[in-house]
Each structure stands twice: as structure tokens, then as C-alpha cells.
Amino acid sequence: MTMPRSLPWVAAALTLVGVPAGLAVTGGNLQDVMTATIGVWLAMLMLVVRRWPLTVLIVSVLTVVAWRSSDLIGSGWAWPATAAFAALALAGRLRTAVVAGALTLWYGLAWDAFVEQYDSDRVLGQLGGEALWLAAVLAAASAYRSTRRWQDAVAARLEQSLHEQELQALRRRAEERVGIARDLHDVVSHTLAVVGVHLNVALDAFDEEPEEARDALRLAQDVRGRAMSDLKSLVDVLREGNRIETPAAGLEGLAGLTDQVRAAGIEVTVTELGERAEVPAPVATAVYRVVQEALTNTVRHARATRVTVTLDYTPASVTVEVTDDGAGEATGTQGHGIMGMRERVAALGGALTAGPGPAGGFTVRAMLPVAA
Structure with a gap:
């Protein structure tokens, strides 16, 4: 699994806002200029995290340690570099992120206890909180990566x-x-x-x-x-x-498709209106293929959590609509998948549209005349 293209910008924005806010909340904002500087610097590092995740983490941690050791900020050893730790875990290097976090907190423990000579309650309280925060972030990143890998496998x-x-x-x-x-x-x-x-x-x-x-x-x-x-x-x-398909390529095969997508962690709702038995075999095959390709694009590209499949049977036509709640990206429209769906539907005298939905997400809608 590769990191999403939008990750660097999202991580940079969260770091730019989160670091100054976190220092203000924890009492670590000793100098406004230094707080703003470290926030901007850590945010800028996140812009190249997709290419060099480990380097970004090392530089981020060393920056935080240097600022903290120089009393330019008054709190935080690991949490200001939260985005860098999460990015490394998303890149599949969870063990390295855990080791880096443990070494950082160990250094912070030694510094606070022996150099600053803070009382043990303060040291254990602050570092324990950071350890729990870091563990939660790494666990969430690892869970997200595992889910995306599973969804990619289902799409494949x-x-x-x-x-x-x-x-x-x-x-x-x-x-x-x-x-x-x-x-x-x-x-x-x-x-x-x-x-x-x-x-x-x-x-x-x-x-x-x-x-x-x-x-x-x-x-x-x-x-x-x-x-x-x-x-x-x-x-x-x-x-x-000339339109004979494999036995699974019909309306009776839709249940198997939706089960595979549900296994990928996406909630699938199927709504059928009208009488399915009156749909001729060529139209049923085309409906199956439209739903199959739309669900494949949803699993691979949309980063969705829910998808709705609506089938409306009338004596004159069959309308199929697949809508997800993902990012609304049109990645699938540039490849052969939706082009193939459009050609298949057009061959039966129908029409297909695909694009971002009015309420977000991505929608594929096809209308196939039964008479054709």
C-alpha cells in the first residue's frame, strides 16, 4: 500500500495548527516566535514525507529534542512529531517507528530526571501521557494500513x-x-x-x-x-x-460481489425496486458488470466506508446506480473500467454516467432499455 497523495498536505496542516495549540495547552509555549518556528518547520518537513518518511521522522525528532533541550519549548519530546511517526507507520515501518519513539522518550526521561531534575510524578506523568498518545497514534495508523491493504487485495x-x-x-x-x-x-x-x-x-x-x-x-x-x-x-x-457469459455474470451473482466488498470493511446496501425476473439475460449481464466495476473502483480508489447499490426494474428499462461516500476521486474514469462499462451499456442502447455525486462521494449510474 502506498500513502495517499493528500497525506503530506493534511499532515502539514495538522502539524502547523496542532504543535502551537498543543504547546499552549501543555504549558510548553515559552516563546511565541520559537513555538511558531518549530510548527512551521515540522509542517514543511511533512510535505516530503511520502518520499522520505524515515528521514522526515529523524529530522523531526531531532528538531523537537533540540528545541526542548535548549528550553525554547517547555513540553513535548515525541508528540510534536506525531505526524511523522504516523506517516512512517503508514509506510509499513511500524517497528522502526516504535523503536524511534521509545528512544525519544527514553532520552526525555533521562533529561527530565537527571538534567532538569524534575520530581518523579511530573516526569512519569508527562512521559507516560506521551507514551500512551504515541501508542494510540501508531495503533490507529497500523489499523488503517491493514484495512487499506485488505481492501486493495479484495479489489485485485x-x-x-x-x-x-x-x-x-x-x-x-x-x-x-x-x-x-x-x-x-x-x-x-x-x-x-x-x-x-x-x-x-x-x-x-x-x-x-x-x-x-x-x-x-x-x-x-x-x-x-x-x-x-x-x-x-x-x-x-x-x-x-454472442452474449453468452459465465453463469456468475448475472443478477444472481450480485450477492457474491457485495459479500466480497463487505469483507473489505465497506458497508454495502443493496436496494431492488420492481420485478427482477422480467430482465432479459443480456441486460442482466450488463447490470452485473456495471456493479462489479463500480464496486472495484470504490474499493481501490474511493477510500469509502459505505456504498449503496440501487436497482430499479421497470417494464421498459433497468436503472442501476452505485454511490459511495468516498473522496469523490475520478481515478476510475480515466482507465478502461468505466470506458468498458459505457461501451457495454451503449451496445444495449443504454447510457452511463460516472462522476462525483452532488452530496459528495462518487456515483455510477446506468440506464438500460429492456426492449433492446
Whole structure:
């Protein structure tokens, strides 16, 4: 998992406000200029934390230690660098962050106890509070990272499942085309050959044996009728079979999709209006694919906690809407996923829109006419 792109700016803003506020609350604001300076400096360091998280933590901790040891601030050994500790944990180096925090607090304990010679209650109270704060921050960062990694894994499985289903569908279509070509060859070649033979017999016997000519023409007509029935069956396969999908790629597969997303820690609500049984197979398949791709984008890009899937069945159309409460990023719209959804919906005569919702989050909405 990579750190979010917005993390440096959020961390810088929180540090810029939080460090002066924390020093004021804890009585560590000895000089306004020095308090403002350390706040600005630590905030500036956070702007490069995505690239050098460990370096930022080391420089931040050394800055706080230097300011505190020089009596430029009167409280805090580790907590002013809270954002740097959290960023390192988000980068997957939790153990390093814990070690750095322990060393920092150990140095603070030695300084307060032996250099400043504060009483033990003050030393243990301040450092104990910092230790608890740091532990809570690192635990929260680690939990968030684990959740995002799990969601990324679920998104990857969804994408792999979609890819495998597409490959299987392509294989089945190729097999169908080979079978149809073979059937067409058999039907057309055989029919033309038999009809040609009977027409030749009828032509030869037309003057001398008219009854035999009639029998030959009658047989040719019978063969032609059977061939027309066979060709009609093949045309039906071409019209309907070219959209054959894997069994899971239908409305009955939506429950499995939502279960996978719920397993990623996202609350999923599915609302169905109307009669599902009246939806034809091609439209049901398209609805399934729209929901699948939208949920994949939600898990991977949206940083959402809740997503709502609404299916509205009417005699004339099916409308599917997937809305999450995430950051409203349009990352998914730039790739092939939403483009593929739009093409699939358009092939059935429908329309698809995707973008940030009016109340935040991201919304994918598709309308597919049932008649198409």
C-alpha cells in the first residue's frame, strides 16, 4: 500500500495548527516566535514525507529534542512529531517507528530526571501521557494500513475475477464461432448439393418422365425446408449466443460481489425496486458488470466506508446506480473500467454516467432499455 497523495498536505496542516495549540495547552509555549518556528518547520518537513518518511521522522525528532533541550519549548519530546511517526507507520515501518519513539522518550526521561531534575510524578506523568498518545497514534495508523491493504487485495481479486470471466466468455464465443461455422458448412453445403442433384434429375426427366421430375422437385423442396429450419436455429444462436457469459455474470451473482466488498470493511446496501425476473439475460449481464466495476473502483480508489447499490426494474428499462461516500476521486474514469462499462451499456442502447455525486462521494449510474 502506498500513502495517499493528500497525506503530506493534511499532515502539514495538522502539524502547523496542532504543535502551537498543543504547546499552549501543555504549558510548553515559552516563546511565541520559537513555538511558531518549530510548527512551521515540522509542517514543511511533512510535505516530503511520502518520499522520505524515515528521514522526515529523524529530522523531526531531532528538531523537537533540540528545541526542548535548549528550553525554547517547555513540553513535548515525541508528540510534536506525531505526524511523522504516523506517516512512517503508514509506510509499513511500524517497528522502526516504535523503536524511534521509545528512544525519544527514553532520552526525555533521562533529561527530565537527571538534567532538569524534575520530581518523579511530573516526569512519569508527562512521559507516560506521551507514551500512551504515541501508542494510540501508531495503533490507529497500523489499523488503517491493514484495512487499506485488505481492501486493495479484495479489489485485485474483483479485477482478476472480471478478467477471468472476460477470457472465459471470449473462449466460449470462439468455440461457438467454430461450431457455427461447422454447422453452416454442413447445412449449406449439404443442402446445395442435394438440391442440385434433384434439380438435375428434374431437368433431365422433365419432358420424358414428368412424374419423376415432380418427385425430384418435391424432394428438393423438402430438403430446402429442413435447411431453412436449421439456418433459423443458427441465426438464433448468433443473435443470442454472442452474449453468452459465465453463469456468475448475472443478477444472481450480485450477492457474491457485495459479500466480497463487505469483507473489505465497506458497508454495502443493496436496494431492488420492481420485478427482477422480467430482465432479459443480456441486460442482466450488463447490470452485473456495471456493479462489479463500480464496486472495484470504490474499493481501490474511493477510500469509502459505505456504498449503496440501487436497482430499479421497470417494464421498459433497468436503472442501476452505485454511490459511495468516498473522496469523490475520478481515478476510475480515466482507465478502461468505466470506458468498458459505457461501451457495454451503449451496445444495449443504454447510457452511463460516472462522476462525483452532488452530496459528495462518487456515483455510477446506468440506464438500460429492456426492449433492446
